[in-house]
Amino acid sequence: MSAMRTQLIYLDHAATTPMDAHVHREMGQFCCLFFGNPATLYSLGRRSHEAVETARSRVAELLGCSPDEVYFTCGGTESDNWAVQGVAFSHMKKGKHILTSAIEHHAVLDTCKFLETIGFEVTYVPVDRHAMIDPDDVRKALRKDTILISIMHANNEVGTIEPVAEIGAVAREAGVLFHTDAVQTVGKIATKVDELGVDMLSLSAHKFYGPKGVGAMYIRKGTRIQRFMHGGGQEHNKRAGTHNVSGIAGLGAAADLALKYRDEDAERLRKLAKKLNDGLVETIPNVRSNGHPTKRLPGLVHVCVEGIEGEAMLLCLDAENICVSSGSACTTGALDPSHVLLAMGMPAEVAHGSVRFSLGRHNTEEQIDRVLEVFPPIVEKLRAMSPVYKK
Numbered sequence: 545m546s547a548m549r550t551q552l553i554y555l556d557h558a559a560t561t562p563m564d565a566h567v568h569r570e571m572g573q574f575c576c577l578f579f580g581n582p583a584t585l586y587s588l589g590r591r592s593h594e595a596v597e598t599a600r601s602r603v604a605e606l607l608g609c610s611p612d613e614v615y616f617t618c619g620g621t622e623s624d625n626w627a628v629q630g631v632a633f634s635h636m637k638k639g640k641h642i643l644t645s646a647i648e649h650h651a652v653l654d655t656c657k658f659l660e661t662i663g664f665e666v667t668y669v670p671v672d673r674h675a676m677i678d679p680d681d682v683r684k685a686l687r688k689d690t691i692l693i694s695i696m697h698a699n700n701e702v703g704t705i706e707p708v709a710e711i712g713a714v715a716r717e718a719g720v721l722f723h724t725d726a727v728q729t730v731g732k733i734a735t736k737v738d739e740l741g742v743d744m745l746s747l748s749a750h751k752f753y754g755p756k757g758v759g760a761m762y763i764r765k766g767t768r769i770q771r772f773m774h775g776g777g778q779e780h781n782k783r784a785g786t787h788n789v790s791g792i793a794g795l796g797a798a799a800d801l802a803l804k805y806r807d808e809d810a811e812r813l814r815k816l817a818k819k820l821n822d823g824l825v826e827t828i829p830n831v832r833s834n835g836h837p838t839k840r841l842p843g844l845v846h847v848c849v850e851g852i853e854g855e856a857m858l859l860c861l862d863a864e865n866i867c868v869s870s871g872s873a874c875t876t877g878a879l880d881p882s883h884v885l886l887a888m889g890m891p892a893e894v895a896h897g898s899v900r901f902s903l904g905r906h907n908t909e910e911q912i913d914r915v916l917e918v919f920p921p922i923v924e925k926l927r928a929m930s931p932v933y934k935k
Contacts, residue, residue, distance in 0.1 A: 553866045553911045557751075558700055558728060558844060558902035563794070564753040570797040571755060574790040582787050583778070592789045599796025606799040607745065607762050608736035615779045616792050619759040620727035622772070623746035624651035624694075626761055626783075627723040630769035631692045631744075632659050635721075639689025640664045645677050645706075646887040647699050649725055653883075656694075669695075674836040675704040675888050683714045690720050697726040697735070697745075701884045701900060702835035703844035705733070712741020721767065727751055727759075731802035732841060733810060743767050749791070753905065754798030758791035805905070813843030813903050816912055820901060821845045823916040828923050829935070832894065834885070843903035848890065851933025852926040854898045860922040866915060869900040893932070 554562070574595055580588030582596050597611070604611040617623045632642065644656055646668045656666045667685045671677055677695060693715050698705045708724050715722035723744040726735050730745075731752025737745055745762040749755055763769060763782075775784030825831055830850040849857065854870030861868055881895035901915070927933045 551865065551911075553907075553914060555901045555903060555907065555911075555915070556867045556869050557904035558703075558841075558900060559869055560750045560756065561753045561904055562906070563750075563755060564798065564801055566801060567754055567794045567797040571790040571794040574793050578789075582789060583776070592787070595789055595793045595796075596787050599792045599799075602796040602799040602803075603747075603760050606730065606735070606803055607747075608738060609762055610765065612780065613762055613765055615761045615763060615783055616787065616795070617759045617761055617772075617783065618757055618788070620649075620725065620746050620748035620751070621651040623748075623759050623761040624649065624723075624725055625655050626772035627744045627746060627769070628652060628655045628692065628694055629659070630772055631721055631723070632664055634768050634770040635691040636664075639687075639691045641687050641690045642666045643669060643682060643685055643690055643693045643695075643720075645669045645671060645695050647671050647675055647677075647701075647884045648694070648696055649700055649727070652694055652696070652725055671887050673888050675699050675702050675834075675884060676836055676839070677706050677711070679707055679710040679714050682711050683718075686714075686718050686720065690718070692721050692723065694723040694725070697724045697729040697740070698733075698841050699835070699884060700728045701882055701898075702846045702888075703728075703841035703902075704836040705729070705839045705841065708740045708742065715743075716741060728841060731798065731806060732843075733806070737762055737764070744769070749795040749798055752798050752802050755791050755794040758788055758795050760795065809905050810842040813907075816903050816907060816909060817843050817845050817901075819909065820903075820912050820915065821847075823912070824919065827916065827920045832890075834888070834890075834898070841902075843907075845901040845903075847899055847901075848885070848894050849897045849899065849923055850894055851930045852897050852923065854896060856926050857897075857899050857919075857922060860926065861915075861919065864918045864922075866918070869902070870898060 578591045580592045582593035600611045600614045603614045669681050695711050697708050712722050721743045724742045725746045727748045729735055730747040743764045748759040771782045773784040832848040834846040858870045881892045885895035
C-alpha cells in the first residue's frame with residue numbers, strides 16, 4: 545500500500561479541529577508552571593489572571609467588541625443554553641415568546657423545547673431548499689410578547705450562511721434581543737458583532753484550532769440576562785466557577801491566529817471545496833449537492849448520495865483512512881434523518897444518504913484528489929448491494 549493510501553486524511557473540521565501547535569504551547573505553561581488560581585492575590589495567581597484577561601482581549605478583537613462584553617464558558621452548548629435560558633428567565637414578565645429556526649443546532653432547539661414545557665411559546669421559522677432563512681419570515685413571526693430571536697450564523701450541516709445582519713436589523717426595529725450561534729463561523733469568516741447586529745453570540749474554541757471544553761459568549765453591554773452558573777463571583781458575577789486558565793489561554797491563542805490567517809485560509813478552502821464538490825457531482829450519478837451555492841462556509845461540502853446510507857459510506861471511507869461525517873457530530877449515531885435536511889424539504893430516504901466533508905487548514909489538493917479517486921468506487925460498490933437503488 546502506498547504512502548498516500550496510509551496517510552490520514554481528516555475532512556471533519558466542522559466536528560472538531562486539530563489543536564494548533566502554537567495554541568498547545570500557549571496552554572502548556574498554565575497547566576504546570578503558572579498553575580495558580582486567577583482569583584488569588586499572590587503573584588502566581590496574578591499571572592493566571594493576566595492570561596485570562598489577555599485571552600479576553602484577543603477574543604474581543606476577533607469579535608470587534610469590548611473585552612468586558614466577553615464571558616468565558618465551557619463551550620458552544622453552554623453559551624447557547626445561557627443565551628436562550630438567560631433571556632427567557634430574565635424577561636418572562638415582559639413575554640414568553642421566542643423565535644428561532646427549524647435548522648438550529650440541538651443546543652438551541654432542545655433548550656427551546658425545554659422552555660416550551662414550562663410555559664414558553666416558540667416559533668420555528670422555516671427555511672428554503674438551500675437552508676436559507678428569509679428575514680421577512682422572521683419579521684412576520686414577531687409578536688408583542690416576543691422576547692428573543694435566536695438564529696444561527698451558519699448551519700453546521702450544510703454550511704449555509706444565514707442573513708444575520710438583516711435579521712439583526714429586524715430585531716432592532718422591533719426592540720427584541722437577538723442571539724446568534726456562531727460556533728461554525730468564528731475563526732472562519734468575519735464575525736464583527738456590530739456588523740451582525742447581535743446582542744449575544746456563542747463560540748467554541750475547538751472549532752477553530754483551539755482546545756475542547758472552552759468557549760465564550762459575547763453579551764452586549766446593557767443586555768439583561770440571568771446568570772447561568774451560581775456560586776462564586778467569576779466572569780463579572782455572571783458565570784461562577786474557577787477559570788479553566790489553560791483552556792481560556794488556548795482560546796485566546798486560537799483567536800489571535802484566526803485574526804492573522806482566517807481570510808487566507810478561507811480563500812484556499814473555497815477553491816479546494818469547489819474542486820471536491822464539482823468532482824463528486826461530475827463522477828457520481830444521482831448526487832445532490834446541498835446548502836446555498838455561494839453563501840456558504842468555506843471548506844464545507846455536503847452531498848446526498850441516493851440509494852445508500854451515509855454511515856456505510858463513512859465506514860468505507862474510514863477503511864481508506866479518510867475521516868468524514870454522515871451528519872452533525874453531536875447527533876452522529878442517531879437513526880433519524882437530519883432535521884436540517886428534512887426542514888429543507890428533502891425526502892427522508894434521500895436524507896439518510898448524506899455525507900459532510902469539512903476541510904481545514906492542513907488539507908491539500910492531493911488529498912482532495914485521493915478522495916475523488918476512492919469515493920466513486922465506494923458508492924458504486926454500495927449501490928450494487930443496495931436493495932433500493934435503481935439506476
